[in-house]
Amino acid sequence: MNILETDVAIIGAGTAGMTAYRAVKSAGRKAILIESGPYGTMCARVGCMPSKLLIAAADAAHAVQHAAPFGVRMDGQTRVDGRQVMDRIKRERDRFVGFVLESINAMPAEEKLRGRACFLSDKLLQVGDNVQVKAASTVVATGSAPFVPDMYKPLGDRLVVNDDVFSWDDLPRRVLVVGTGPLGLELGQALARLGVEVGVLGRGDGLGGISDPVVKASALGAFQAEFDLRLNTEVLEAVRKGDEVEVRFASKEGEETTARYDYVLMAAGRPPVLEGLQLQNTSAKLDDKGMPRMDVSTLQVEGTPIFMAGDVNGVRPLQHEAADDGRVAGANAARFPDVQARKGRAPLSIVFTDPQIAHAGAFFRTLPKNAVVGKVDFENQGRSRIMLRNRGKLRVYAEQGSGRFLGAEMVGPAAEHIGHLLAWAVQAELTVGQMLEMPFYHPVIEEGLRTALRDASKQL
Template sequence: MTKQYDVDLCIIGAGSAGLSMAAGAAQLGRSVVLYEGEKMGGDCLNYGCVPSKALIAAGKHAHALGAGAEFGVKPAKATVNFNTVKAHIQGVINHIAPVDSQERFEGLGCIVIREHARFKDKNTVVSDTTEVRAKRFVIATGSRASAPPIPGLSDTPYLTNEDIFSVKTQPKHLLIIGAGPIGLELGQSFLRLGSKVEIIDIAAPLGRSEPEHADILVKALTEEGLIFHTPAKTKLIRKTDTGVAIDLEDGRTLEGTHLLVAAGRSPSISGLDLDAGGIKHSRAGIETDDCLRTSNPKVFAAGDVAAGKGGLTHAAGFHAGILIKSFYFLPPGLNRIMGKATTDRMPAAIYTQPELASIGMTEAQAKEAGHSVKALHFEFDENDRAIAERSDVGGVKIIATKRGKILGASIVGEGAGDLIQMISVAMTNNVKVMGLVSIIAPYPTRGEAVKRAASSMYKEAFGSSKTQKLAGFMSKFH
């Protein structure tokens, strides 16, 4: 028999956005149905952020053994047990999994249904054994790795982020299609664990980043041993007796034991019967307004599945917070103003070593938007902490208007993903460049570099003849 439910909120997808929505609504006493047809925790816990960062940590430990000569520590070659590495990754997933588990959310009061859901009509969602009517619906089904239309790829065995962490044996020679964040993070990690790694992309790496910072990262990875074929056009991918081969249009052939495809993601909308729900969609995902509302006013989309608004786990969490506020804390009408999920301050980070983090506009984007900008710099080779740790690659770049409004920033170097949060706090609270100058940074820390970059805006004015005359005049009164 089909079970019938009539609830306040029905959520499809138990990833970052769906779980945050479910927890928030349930703790507010709302009745919630949460559907998940696959693994609780979604892509981030099981195939994305969590396992990749665990792999990166393993790679860092292996690399550190051979990187101590400058400190007087005799380098040693790491001996890697790949099965133990995989056990470490699974152990990290298992440690976090209870927070995302069915049991936890049922304990919060949610009705958790472990089946695939689809729309029956504009007001109803069904699965194999259930039928749900709700005041509001949220689609939070995320995205999956997509394969580019390269001849031969569909006939060749390849890995994605969904199975690379459980591959039976460590790739001896890993070929990676895609020079984006996933390709770079996994490429460096497998290189450090002992694999030979080559990355192929039709475009230059990190084209959306500040070019000088992208160059610093690519140079560091190249010096470590990562081989780039970018930009390069792929003519054919084919299976070989020893693994896989990639024929490039320039006549070269690359051969490896394994192939990882890390060339983009597609929204997970298959099987949802969105047309039956009156929900407009495209290959880019579900169409929404600035408040994440779809063409069906009862249905909202959050996270990667919302066309043009996802792509990051923390973006999904941000969407969930916006929707909770809009549903339960803002009066009708006001939520159209204060419930917008648009943002020009979404931080992003690539967790290679060095890290590359960014927020807001690049210098080029700011100029294209018509701003008269100042690019403020400070390099880590002038930062005492970075010098002491002999890790002084990179620096801070802040993009600001001449009146001090911060439009964006980029940081490349050790801990960049943490440092960018200082800029995020400033932009969120409309703090201008002078606010960053005024902070007191503990010495010696890398965070000083943000303050020093901001201070460079006033360097010329500070030592000008006009300022000197002012100082001379004021000194007469003291």
Template sequence: MKEYDFIAIGGGSGGFNAARVARGFSDNVAVIDGARQLGGLCILRGCMPSKTLIYSAEVLHLAQNARAFGLNIPSAKVDMPALHQRKLEIIKEFTDYRVESMTSGKYDLYRNQARFIGPNTIELDDGVQLRGKKFILATGSKIAKPPIPGLDDDGIWTSDDVLELDFLPESVIVLGGGVVACELAQFLNRVGSQVTQIQRSPHILKDQAPDVSEVVETAFRDEGVSLFTDTQLERIEKTDTGYSVTFKLQGESKTVFAQHLVNALGRYPATRGLGLDAAGVDLKPNGQIATNEHQQTSNPDIYAAGDCAGPYEIVHTAVLQGEYAARHAFGKPGPGPLNYDHMLDVVFTDPQVARVGLTEKALKERDIDFIAADYPFDDHGKSILMEAKYGFVRVFAEKPSGRILGAEIVSKDGGELIHALAVAVSNNLTAADLLKTHWYHPTLAEIISYPLEDIVDEL
């Protein structure tokens, strides 16, 4: 039985980066990844392919609306085979780099599934047993299938299927209103599919502030998405021409039809079959692996990071968690533990939704005295000339110090703009501190200075 100083189970963003950092402290590191293809969810079936397609759809959308910019572009349409091929070529660059890193000889790579048979021992699916001084679990998540009649039909698409499309579907129903559902619904609509989106909660992007979600809902409906919210899904049926979905809307039963159906109703932690009981690893009520601030599980020799652990299923968070876990496992200094009060997240719809730090809800729950100020993009020079008038920027500051505690931006390129405020949140800067900065005119970013000025004036 071979023993390692550090074993990463899962070679995605969390596991690979943990192994990479661990390799700096030991030459006795193993990575176990039994996936059909190396690379991890982000590279293969998540961030990179989806954002590649979304950006192409944005270019198409601008071309199709050229007259708003005083341009005459007679025709613009998608070439799905070419779009698919471009995505494959781009993803191959990322995948090749990751595979090259994992197979470089720095790590012992096992292309197997693993399960614990003891607190520090795992067995691979080929019968090989390995012992580790320290482990990290970074097994990610899988697509969920809620108990809705008809949802188990084999022909129903998932996000994986949408990202592999090389043809244009005539019509699609998207079930769900989370990040994945919204990004894919808008993508499909922009490339030319007739899209119906059905969300169970009162708003899409239910974790965002209601007025943030409402901006995206307005944009979707303006672009032609048939969006239904506050529904109760009843059943799904296969038809001669595709699928029907029946749901309750304002107390009445409604049925919609489409050629294809996408299940985007969420994901669940991929922890089944890991033998966590044998390892003494506890789960949270939601199925994620329970960890302390150091990413340690209830077995202190086993760490966890990424989607399987939470509390946020975001790639950069998984990377930071994995890196910190490896340093902690070897007793090495460095940044950490993670401060989730500085959390940053982005939704790549158009307008984008970006958020950093504490929300208004969290501030009120903690009884923090704060001031909020916002400013709309439809009254801002650069966004007006860009025909990017949806949304607003909102900043939360502590009273009486003016320290920036959080911010929300829903706008064109909001994911880029939010980083100015992320720097402020992470470094305890005040609104007055940020106003010392030169905010260049005309830029989208200068709009951030307007609520900052209101905060300083009021304080």
């Protein structure tokens, strides 16, 4: 048995793991980065970057197909070349992955270890069959994996997850997307805009993480006007028929539908990857799902020298949060046992649909009873109407008495940019009055934000 010793072992070479590695090295400590799968972060290989490439192609097709209201008419027939779409996605995806691989290749060979790791104790890891790693502390950054219910597994290669979509050589004709979270909505709308016959089903009434009922209703109306989207719908049966899948599903009211698709795309969540880590061999206290108790502010697993960073900790499974987690977990693992709590950042999430969805700060569902809600409807907002992007609503939340801005939920144009402004305002603990003292140019979509803030200010 080959035994290696290090200050910090890091399991997983994704965004969180690589950031943790850099934090450990910056602290002047020794590190070993352990990876069992392909190098290259999930974001670069199968996540945020290739999905945005698909969305960009879809938006281009949509713009061409909907230019007539501007007086711009196409004489010839608009055609989406699925092979060219997928070819560009793969080329650009590989370019992004290449940048990650450059970082990996620059690491000293003795600080990289290939193989599947599991805990033998708090400070001892087994990697593969022939290597053990003794580490004073460990960062677990194993990420998440698509959830696939057992009923779908007999579908074989007719069942795909987001990881598989970006390996297609051509676009399929018909796809059923199961899941109405951010991933399901982004991929479903993009495929629909590229000419794929798409159905998107949600077992519950969740939609892109929105908790504000007014915002959710606006988003639902916008999406249902464009593609087949059904909430509160349960799949009763999915059976493979040759190279097709016959799916039977029912609404909450009991109305059944049967349809055939080329693929079922499972987008019903990505649980943390804990299987195989054998955390039961450590001092960690595990719940019934095998998740250890962890201090969110330090990312330390209670009573152990183990830290959990990124999607695996289940706190905020977002790329920018994974990078922040890696920095915190790596720094604390390097200085263990003198761990430090991090200063919290304002929550921020964005869904790259059209219209976009954004959330910053407090959710509607967590507001105190006396909170003030300001609103704007983008239907008649000047710049949005000029660009024919006048769909959606923004609702801002403020604390009665102090006037402090608490957060917002939004579906509408430029939500990715407005969301950032609102998250910064939450983190800076600004009041609605202070936000209204900021400059607003004319004519811009941000004037819609000012309308919502003014509405809140009147109520304050």
